[in-house]
Amino acid sequence: MQIYIGSDQGAFELKEVLKKYLEGKNYEVADEGCYSLDSVDYPDIAKKVALKINSNPQAKGILMCGTGIGISISANKVPGIRAALCTDEYMARMAREHNDAQILCMGGRVVGTDLAKSIADVFLHTDFSNLDRHKRRIEKME
Ligand code: RB5
Numbered sequence: 323m324q325i326y327i328g329s330d331q332g333a334f335e336l337k338e339v340l341k342k343y344l345e346g347k348n349y350e351v352a353d354e355g356c357y358s359l360d361s362v363d364y365p366d367i368a369k370k371v372a373l374k375i376n377s378n379p380q381a382k383g384i385l386m387c388g389t390g391i392g393i394s395i396s397a398n399k400v401p402g403i404r405a406a407l408c409t410d411e412y413m414a415r416m417a418r419e420h421n422d423a424q425i426l427c428m429g430g431r432v433v434g435t436d437l438a439k440s441i442a443d444v445f446l447h448t449d450f451s452n453l454d455r456h457k458r459r460i461e462k463m464e
Contacts (some may be wrong), residue, residue, distance in 0.1 A: 323350070323380070323381070323382060323446065324349075324350045324352065324378060324380065324381040324382075325344055325349050325350065325351045325381065325382050325383070325384060325446075326352050326354055326370075326374040326375060326381060326382075326384075327340065327341055327344070327351055327352070327353055327354065327371075327373045327384045327385075328353070328354035328355055328356075328367040328368070328370060328371045328382045328383075328384075328385050328386075328393075329355075329356060329364075329367065329385065329386040329387060329393070329430065330356055330360060330361075330362050330363070330367060330386075330387045330388070330392075330393065331356055331358075331359050331360060331361050331432075332364075332386075332388025332389075332429075332430050332431060333355070333386030333387055333388065333390075333428070333429065333430025334356055334358070334359050334430070336386055336428070336430040336433075336435060336438055337356075337386055337430075337431065338362060339435045339438075340384065340386075340435075340438060340439065340442060341353055343439050343442075344442065349446070352374070353391040354367060354370045354371050354374065354449075355367055355370070361415045362373075364392045364393040364396060365392070365393075365396040366386040366393075367385065367393065368385055368396035368397040368400075369396065369397075369400060370391045371383045371385055371397065371425065372397045372400035372403045372405070372425065373400065375403060375424045375425060376400065376402050376403065379424075381424075382424060382425070382445070382446060383397070383405070383424060383425035383426070384405055384424070384425070384426045384427075384428070384442060384445075385397055385405060385425055385426070385427045385428075386427065386428050386429065386430050387429065387430065388429060388430055388431045388432075389429040389431060389432055390407045390408075390409075390427045390428045390429035390430075390432060391407065391429070393427055394406070394407040394425075394427035396428065397425050401464075402407040402429075402464070403424065403425060404421055404422060404423040404424055404425070404460070404463070405423060405424075405425035405426075405427050406421060406423035406425070406426060406428075406434070407428070408426060408427065408428060408441050408445065409428070409429070409432060409433060409441075410437070410441065411440055411441055411444040413441075414426060414441045414442075414444040414445040414448070415444050415445075415448050417445065418444075418445060418448035418449065418450060419448055419449070419450065419451045419456075420451065420456050420458075421460065422450040422460055424443075426441065426442060426445040427450070428441060428442075432464070
């Protein structure tokens with residue numbers, strides 16, 4: 323599976339850890355920045371990843387900033403994108419089963435690295451339920 327990953331400086335270290343972790347699991351990981359601890363604007367990173375997802379619907383995205391809030395709000399401004407801010411595995415499972423989220427968002431100053439790995443594992447391994455009621459609600463979002 324192709325994964326597009328991105329963060330601002332608030333989650334740069336977490337992105338680096340998660341990138342190596344996912345590459346170790348044989349995911350194809352494209353790093354959309356940032357590439358250092360220098361300050362960047364999280365909406366720019368969110369837009370880059372969101373556009374990649376829209377052009378490659380089989381792929382998944384992982385976006386992180388300090389809290390995960392700014393980058394998730396930004397990604398959700400891109401039509402067609404469902405980006406879910408998750409702080410535990412239950413939210414990650416529901417984000418996939420109920421919301422068919424294509425992008426997982428997390429906060430680098432909120433979750434520890436082990437929890438972030440576990441949240442990402444659940445997100446990437448859970449399929450959309452495909453139930454009519456969830457499909458209807460997603461269509462209404464659009
Ligand atoms: C940057 O300091 C911080 O505002 C950003 O990482 C994020 O938490 C915004 O929602």
